[in-house]
Amino acid sequence: MIRIEKIAIIADDYTGAGDAGIHFARFGRKVELLLHIDALTRKRRDNIDIALTSETRFLDPDAAKGVVSDMVRQCRAAGYDRIFKKIDSTMRGNPGSEIEAVLAATGLSAALICPAMPKTGRTCVDGEIYLDGVPLHQSDIGHDPFHPLSSSSIADLLRLQTDLPIGFVGLNEIEAGEAALRRTILAMLERGIRLIIADATEDRHLAALAQQLAAGDLLSVGAGGLAEALARLCAPEGLEGREERKLLLQRPIVSVVGSLTEVSRRQAAHADKSGLFRTIDISSDAPAADIRMACETRLSDPSRSQPNILLRVVDGERPDKISREDGERVAEKLGLATASICSLVPCRTVVSTGGSTSMAVAEALGIESVDLIDEILPGIVVGACNQPDGSIEWFISKAGGFGDDSLLTEIDARCVSA
Incomplete structure (x- = not known):
């Protein structure tokens, strides 16, 4: 377990904010999804995490960068020092420019990025995204009428919007153990890598990545899978297992x-x-x-x-x-x-x-x-x-x-x- 006072989750659309925020709620934290950032100043939120939608999925990269930068500044002013940058698991929208914006606004040196969601068949292997075993750009999502994709490579898709140096962590490095993975990441940071892309095909890979995020020196970037792994890690004492709730x-x-x-x-x-x-x-x-x-x-x-x-x-x-x-x-x-x-x-x-x-x-x-x-x-x-x-x-x-x-x-x- 790690202790995180308050988390702000920033997604580029409503469902993304919900997809990430719900995991923190299921592990015992209070999470409120705000439709607009100005609601942040209307009431005091002690011990409440927030999930926000920047509504930047369809903006151009520069405009999206500006919106997200301002949102991070407002979150930090309200006491939310830990940011989880939710990205689409299929890299639609403006992930490159928005990650760059959060890094600049927080002063963090690098981001650890993994959009995998193994429970829904979305995996990352050799830096590429697969949907139920099909390369992303060949899937139905790859032909999304709003965001058609020409590549399954996370690095290629990020480079469309950012020039920050990119590194890669494969399954072998992730399975080598916590200390070895940390050494790999530190070596990348020494070489000036700012965006660290990580593979994951199982929940245990995401759990290993979450451990690397515990110290707070890296920006957490991912989809619901990484959010769940981090939520489990920072669950209140006794709630490391997901809460079962009866809904009518x-x-x-x-x-x-x-x-x-x-x-x-x-x-x-x-x-x-x-x-x-x-x-x-x-x-x-x-x-x-x-x-x-x-x-x-x-x-x-x-x-x-x-x-x-x-x-x-x-x-x-x-x-x-x-x-x-x-x-x-x-x-x-x-x-x-x-x-x-x-x-x-x-x-x-x-x-x-x-x-x-x-x-x-x-x-x-x-x-x-x-x-x-x-x-x-x-x-x-x-x-x-x-x-x-x-x-x-x-x-x-x-x-x-x-x-x-x-x-x-x-x-x-x-x-x-x-």
Whole structure:
């Protein structure tokens, strides 16, 4: 066990903040996910970790760097000296420029970087990312319409945005033991290496990396896998095992599918055919009045008795490349539609897939922050809403690019009828 007073987790989108923050919550720490950094100054947070979204996934690298630099300064001014830089496990967004920004703002000499998440099939071998054994750039995520990738190499993807010297730690060095790994890292620091990329194919590799982060002299950079390993290491006394929590999630569920990955499309299609959801399809070009009317019409249909509601965007075939503006428009329309649904039907539980969609939906519902509570399935994060009118109790978020086709129906199986 190591003692860390307060941790600030900085991700580039909502689901990333939840993916990392939930592990610290599961190991006994209090974690609040703030939708906006200005909420940091509104109340005193003693012994509370924070998870933040910079919403920089779709900004250009220089703009993202500026936003993250300012966010780190505000966190440190509020007493959060330990920063965990959450990056996407598939290196989408601006990881290079944002890591560089955090290093500059904290004064740390180097970052230890590992985006692996073995529990969801995401591994790092010889400095390259694999998704269920498939090289990243050849996977469905590699063809993401917002961030198509031409390489699976972590170093190559970082070099698109930073000139900082890069080093590499392989599985042999990680398995050589804590002292030997420390010597390897110190030798890299002496050579001026600033970005240390590490392999991991199993949780024990991530645990070994977390031990190297204990001293606080390296910036922690990774996805949910490294966050979990570090959370286990700094768990309060007696809570080194993850807490089991009983949650009473209530139907009806509103499931909002905003991610355009093929995985999310299959999950929505499976839910649509399950008989558990009334499906509302909207067009991203539809005016606000038409969206509300479509929701009212579908929900008032007496022939429909499904307990839950599925909301998705249908715009024909997925294009190879989608602009940031297109993505923001889709997310905004889904947020508007979700707010309309929740004003018509008493819904206590909202499920949202995709980072931009989750942020837009949370804002449309008036959610100010979320207390992270549990992870009911790998990568499926449950939070208790802090919302002025208290109408929404649970907000469940999921990144778009993983999970079985039956995921949305599996979430339903964990709910009870109101």
